[in-house]
Amino acid sequence: MPRWHCSAVTNSTEARPVAARSRVPTRVRCKQARLVPTVQAVLDRGSAATRREVVLGALSLVSSAWSLAWPQTAASFSLPQNFDFSHLLPPEPVAFPRKVLDQRFAVLLLRSTYDAVDALDFIAMDQFQIQFWKTRQAEYEPYLLQYSPIRVRQGDLTDPLYFDFISFAQYSTVGTIIPKGLQVFKEYCEDCPDQSKTVRRDATFKDNAALPAQVALRTGDFIYDGLRNGFREETFPGTPEPLTASQSALVPERVQKLLSVFVDRGFAIKAQVTTENTAANKLDRGGAFTVRMEAPANLWGVGALQSRQALMVDAVDAMTVQAYLRASGFASDYTLQRSSTAIEQRWSFQPMARQA
Numbered sequence: 001m002p003r004w005h006c007s008a009v010t011n012s013t014e015a016r017p018v019a020a021r022s023r024v025p026t027r028v029r030c031k032q033a034r035l036v037p038t039v040q041a042v043l044d045r046g047s048a049a050t051r052r053e054v055v056l057g058a059l060s061l062v063s064s065a066w067s068l069a070w071p072q073t074a075a076s077f078s079l080p081q082n083f084d085f086s087h088l089l090p091p092e093p094v095a096f097p098r099k100v101l102d103q104r105f106a107v108l109l110l111r112s113t114y115d116a117v118d119a120l121d122f123i124a125m126d127q128f129q130i131q132f133w134k135t136r137q138a139e140y141e142p143y144l145l146q147y148s149p150i151r152v153r154q155g156d157l158t159d160p161l162y163f164d165f166i167s168f169a170q171y172s173t174v175g176t177i178i179p180k181g182l183q184v185f186k187e188y189c190e191d192c193p194d195q196s197k198t199v200r201r202d203a204t205f206k207d208n209a210a211l212p213a214q215v216a217l218r219t220g221d222f223i224y225d226g227l228r229n230g231f232r233e234e235t236f237p238g239t240p241e242p243l244t245a246s247q248s249a250l251v252p253e254r255v256q257k258l259l260s261v262f263v264d265r266g267f268a269i270k271a272q273v274t275t276e277n278t279a280a281n282k283l284d285r286g287g288a289f290t291v292r293m294e295a296p297a298n299l300w301g302v303g304a305l306q307s308r309q310a311l312m313v314d315a316v317d318a319m320t321v322q323a324y325l326r327a328s329g330f331a332s333d334y335t336l337q338r339s340s341t342a343i344e345q346r347w348s349f350q351p352m353a354r355q356a
Helices: 037-045 048-069 103-120 125-147 160-180 208-229 248-264 299-307 316-327
Strands: 004-010 026-032 184-188 196-200 270-276 287-294 330-338 342-351
Touching: 103 125, 103 160, 103 208, 103 316, 125 160, 125 184, 160 208, 160 299, 208 316, 248 270, 248 287, 248 316, 248 342, 287 316, 299 330, 299 342, 316 330, 316 342
Parallel strands: none
Antiparallel strands: 004 026, 184 196, 270 287, 287 342, 330 342
C-alpha cells in the first residue's frame, strides 16, 4: 500500500503584520516515503494482527498532523469505533500451491492489456514500457520478501507467483498513468524518418475518467477474440460462440464453458458459475449469476490493488466474461469480492438497448 510521510508546515509570516500572523493557515505537507527495512518487513511479511497495529499507528500520526494543522477541527477528527480498515491492508501471501499456467495463454492475457492501452493512445508505448519497468523495480523486492524462502521464478509466466506479480505491476502502472493521460504526444517509430511519430487520441475518449472502462472493455475483447479465433498459432478448444439476446437462459452455462478454458490453461483450480433466481431470469430478459474462481492466478494482485484503492484491478477473467456477454448482445455489470483463497464475482445482465 502507498506509504506517506506527513508533517505540519507553517507558512512564513515574517512580512505580515502581527495582527495577521495568527490567521495564517498551517499546511500539512505529505510525500511518499521509503520505509525503513524493519517496518517494510512488518508490512510485507508480518501477521494480519501486526500489520493492523502498524496501520493504526500510521492513522494516529495522521491524526496528530491534523491536530497541528487545524486545531479548531481536531476534536471532530476521530475514527469510528468499529472502523474497518482491512481493505487497506496488503493481502497475505498466497500460502497454497496454484496451477501452472499455459505459457501462450498467460502471454495472451498480458498482451491484451498492453494492446488495449496502445489502442487508446493516451501514452507513448515506449514511455509506458519505462513506467512499467520502474513499477517492477520498485515492487519486486518487497514481493520476494513476502514469499521468502519460496522461490519466485522471475520471467517465467507459467509460475503463478510470478504471473500474479507481473499482472499486478501492469495494472498498477496503467492505473498510475491514466489520470495523466495525454491527448497528443510523440511516440517512437522505427520506420519513421526521425524515428518518431505524432499520435492524437480519439476525441471520443478525451476524458481520462472514461479510460478505465475503455481499457477493461478492450482488454476483454482482445482476450475473447484470441480465445475464439486463436492467438499466435495457438487455439483454445471449448471457447463458446456468442449467443443471441433471446438466449439469456443459456448465459450461465456458456460462461461456465468460457471459464473452463481459463481453468484448463492453469488460471484457476476451479471455476463455478451459479445461476441466481431473479424475475429477469424467469422472463428471459436477462438475469444474474455468481462466479467463484478458486485459487486464481491473480489472487494476490487483485487484493494488492484493492488495498491501494487503485484505479483498476487485474480482473482479466471478468473482463473476458463481460466481452463474451457484450458479443452476445447483453449489457452487464459485476462486483468483486476477494477472500484468501478465491475471488467471487456477482453478475447482472440484460439485453442491450436497440439502436434507433
